[in-house]
Amino acid sequence: MGFQEFRGNADIVDRLRDMVARKRFPHAVVLAGPRGSGKYTLALMMARALNCLEQPVTPRLAGEGAPLELPDFCGKCSNCVRIGNALDLEARFAEAIETRENLRETDKKETRILVQTHPDVLVIPPDPPQMMIKVDQVRQVIESIYFRPQEGRERVYIFTDSAFMKEAANSLLKVLEEPPEFATIFLLTENAGELLPTIRSRSAMFTLSALPVAEIEGHLSKARPDWNAKQRALVARLAEGAVGRAQSFDLAGYTAARNHALAMVTSALRAADHSELFKVTESYRPGADGRAKIELLIRTIYSILEDMMFLESNAPELVRNSDIVGELKRLNESANFEWIAQASDRLAEVERGMRRNLLRSLSLDAFAVGMEK
Numbered sequence: 001m002g003f004q005e006f007r008g009n010a011d012i013v014d015r016l017r018d019m020v021a022r023k024r025f026p027h028a029v030v031l032a033g034p035r036g037s038g039k040y041t042l043a044l045m046m047a048r049a050l051n052c053l054e055q056p057v058t059p060r061l062a063g064e065g066a067p068l069e070l071p072d073f074c075g076k077c078s079n080c081v082r083i084g085n086a087l088d089l090e091a092r093f094a095e096a097i098e099t100r101e102n103l104r105e106t107d108k109k110e111t112r113i114l115v116q117t118h119p120d121v122l123v124i125p126p127d128p129p130q131m132m133i134k135v136d137q138v139r140q141v142i143e144s145i146y147f148r149p150q151e152g153r154e155r156v157y158i159f160t161d162s163a164f165m166k167e168a169a170n171s172l173l174k175v176l177e178e179p180p181e182f183a184t185i186f187l188l189t190e191n192a193g194e195l196l197p198t199i200r201s202r203s204a205m206f207t208l209s210a211l212p213v214a215e216i217e218g219h220l221s222k223a224r225p226d227w228n229a230k231q232r233a234l235v236a237r238l239a240e241g242a243v244g245r246a247q248s249f250d251l252a253g254y255t256a257a258r259n260h261a262l263a264m265v266t267s268a269l270r271a272a273d274h275s276e277l278f279k280v281t282e283s284y285r286p287g288a289d290g291r292a293k294i295e296l297l298i299r300t301i302y303s304i305l306e307d308m309m310f311l312e313s314n315a316p317e318l319v320r321n322s323d324i325v326g327e328l329k330r331l332n333e334s335a336n337f338e339w340i341a342q343a344s345d346r347l348a349e350v351e352r353g354m355r356r357n358l359l360r361s362l363s364l365d366a367f368a369v370g371m372e373k
């Protein structure tokens with residue numbers, strides 16, 4: 001347990017730890033980088049290092065430079081454990097949504113989604129349905145940030161996305177203009193350009209890169225000997241640089257969803273007969289796990305359309321569903337650039353409809369039929 005578990009970007013991790021050692025941790029840190037580069041994992045590791053009760057030191061990850069050892073976290077003290085409970089962001093986010101759904105109508109409107117597993121560490125994800133950071137969320141940050149930490153040494157706030165509503169961004173800027181001594185704000189973003197320049201200029205900026213596919217494949221050959229080489233290659237590509245996601249990837253679930261996605265795309269491209277297609281969409285009627293299942297299906301259709309686009313643009317090396325390239329090529333024979341683009345647009349419509357909670361299966365049927373040439 002500790003920073004040696006973090007894969008890649010060793011120099012950046014060491015620089016951040018070095019600032020902890022010198023007690024000069026910035027009041028605001030932008031962690032930029034693609035999906036899967038470990039922004040959230042690293043922010044939570046830093047939150048633990050800043051608040052760990054044991055305060056261990058361990059060797060530098062990059063190996064060179066002085067001092068040879070830098071602050072780490074134990075992963076076992078009460079601060080580490082509680083902060084670590086926020087690691088599964090998807091699950092904590094879903095719980096927060098459910099809690100809000102169960103409130104009275106009047107309270108629902110005023111309740112913003114926040115994730116808090118430790119009194120001094122607050123995670124602020126974009127608030128649905130718009131999936132933006134809202135001013136009320138920033139207000140809740142302001143309510144606590146000027147008070148000394150209760151059980152740790154440093155209050156930590158982690159904004160998991162840079163899609164701020166205008167008023168929210170302006171409120172955050174006011175905090176950054178007069179930040180308290182004992183607080184650190186992490187801003188995670190795939191595109192730092194989305195942040196106000198005035199926010200960026202008050203933050204220390206670090207850009208993480210995703211791990212190369214080959215490195216993840218190498219890691220999987222040790223961590224998942226139950227997968228064959230073809231499967232490891234597929235998972236490494238689908239994990240988009242995230243080694244943790246690769247390791248715990250639900251390959252069976254993905255393969256099932258992909259078979260459905262392929263049936264839908266094939267039917268849209270070729271068949272006049274929709275019976276096969278409706279057999280697929282029929283199995284997606286709302287149920288207990290309906291939403292997660294349909295979200296996986298949609299992501300999978302996207303990945304197939306994307307791969308078809310890569311093949312169409314003569315970039316087969318970018319194809320992620322590398323184990324079914326032959327099948328994808330055959331699909332491409334009936335498709336063209338325009339059709340693929342149009343299908344992606346329609347899929348985006350289905351997603352928007354789902355956020356507005358339209359009848360899920362209905363919009364899926366409409367999508368499948370609407371994709372036809």
Ligand SMILES: [Zn+2]
Pocket residue numbers: 051052053054055073074075076077078079080081
């Ligand atoms: Zn600890």
